[in-house]
Amino acid sequence: MSSQLTRRDWLRASGLMTAGLSLSRFAPAEAASTAEQAQSAFTNEFAFTTPPDMPKLRARLFANENPLGIAPSAKEALIKAADIGNRYAWMEFGQLKQLLAVDEGVKPENIMMSPGSSDILMAAADHFAKGGGTILTSTMTYDDLLQRAEKFGAKIKAMPMTKDFKFDLPAIKANITPDVKMVYIVNPNNPTGTIIPTAELEAFCREVAPKVPVFIDEAYIDFYEPADRPKLGKLVADGLNVILARTFSKIHGFAGLRLGYAIAQPDMLKTLHAYTNGEFAVSITTLMAGIASYKDKDWQNHCRAENAKARTYTTKALTDMGYEVIPSSANFILFPIRMKTKTFENQMFANGIGIQTREFSGQPYCRVSVGTMEEMVMFMDGFKKVVG
Ligand SMILES: Cc1ncc(COP(=O)(O)O)c(C=O)c1O
Structure with missing residues (x-):
């Protein structure tokens, strides 16, 4: 796996493991720092065992979840x-x-x-x-x-x-x-x-x-x-x-x-x-x-349509700012950023916006899950603040 950053490497490189924030989809949104980590039974990830100690996230956009909940x-x-x-x-x-x-x-x-x-x-x-x-x-x-x-x-x-x-x-x-x-x-x-x-x-x-x-x-x-x-x-x-x-x-x-x-x-x-x-x-x-x-096909159609709406909004907003967004057919968007992954992540989290970053061939990227329209507006506000 030399050609790409593994999830674990990414967590470590991003400092989120040591800063106390796991982006594991099994960790709570406000999961935080601790030396006590229990290894998850069926993945390579870690679940935290002590209560969280970090600012509350306003938009949880790091795990490609359905923001509308279950039907x-x-x-x-x-x-x-x-x-x-x-x-x-x-x-x-x-x-x-x-x-x-x-x-x-x-x-x-x-x-x-x-x-x-x-x-x-x-x-x-x-x-x-x-x-x-x-x-x-x-x-x-x-x-x-x-x-x-x-x-x-x-x-x-x-x-x-x-x-x-x-x-x-x-x-x-x-x-x-x-x-x-x-x-x-x-x-x-x-x-x-x-x-x-x-x-x-x-x-x-x-x-x-x-x-x-x-x-x-x-x-x-x-x-x-x-x-x-x-x-x-x-x-x-x-x-x-x-x-x-x-x-x-x-x-x-x-x-x-x-x-x-x-x-x-x-x-x-x-x-x-x-x-x-x-x-x-x-x-x-x-x-x-x-x-x-x-x-429940109606619920699935509703979720798909809401996802497409919020994805289109975010793609356009980023493109309007001059970012090259990779056209997405899913519930997340990847685009290259102009900041170091760790700095970007920390600043987004400090603004209450949970996202993920990746680095491929030396290029840093942001991967943002598509949340509700309200969350994507929050994401864009936070993003504008962070990138200046
Ligand atoms: C591409 C891909 N495959 C598999 C999974 C595993 O999902 P789950 O175990 O929740 O079905 C994920 C989770 O995000 C994923 O992104």
Whole structure:
């Protein structure tokens, strides 16, 4: 992972770990300084164990969460499910898998539920790192899986992105050697927000997956307009070794409730399952809320539209100030800044605005999650103050 700053490196480099602020999505907004840190059970991140001690954030724009919360229908289902909290979830998995399978054009056996997609990512990292080998990916992408795989013995080969900050699929294809155990693609990509043309991605999978498993992290797929959304389930239905990772953390607002799933060949799911705590790690309350939220297309459309509105506003406001914003198809925006990452971050946080920064090839960037319109106005105000 030499070509990019890992999340942990970034936390350290940004001084937020020592300054006491973790941007882990598992830490509270006002999490703060302490030497006592407990390692999170299933990621490489740290959760803080002592109470926070820093200014309250007015806008929490660092974890790509849904600022509108969970659907009212999901909340109702969640409360109702508390009545059956004494029972193991059983049939309910089948109900959600049926719904998903119909929409994705796969069989329920092609689906494995999990408490968030991180579990799927970690299982794949553990499995494909075993015995060494290479995981092929791109620079400027989400690195949780990559860091974990590297920790357990895999080499990470990250190809540069295209000039417009997209995965360079021809370059990845040209670098498939016998040593490559898996290809990791994120679409839409985090942190660039860019998407790969669907036809190109599909053709890539059809050519590459017969040789090497292709893992596509689709955490932000729900921000596509439904009509444009890639339907890669058909690759799985055609028997290809493609693993799709999905999450309810984003448009459904389940980041804290924890629900995700993988779509893949049954054998692959069985393999990955062995590295997880099993589907029962998902609570009945989350599962029932997930079913309600999945059926609630109106809420999803509302969240998508609000996100697009606030994203357009922020993109325009930054562009008007002369910043080159990378066109985003997700719920966050990446753009190059003209200050050192640490200085910028500290000053934004001091103004009550939580964001993330990255540095790629010596260029500092800000990644701001798309919050409510009100939060984005606050972000722009804070940004103008900080950059002068
Ligand atoms: C690209 C990507 N994949 C996976 C995840 C993991 O999300 P979760 O474990 O909440 O499903 C995230 C979280 O932000 C992400 O950005």
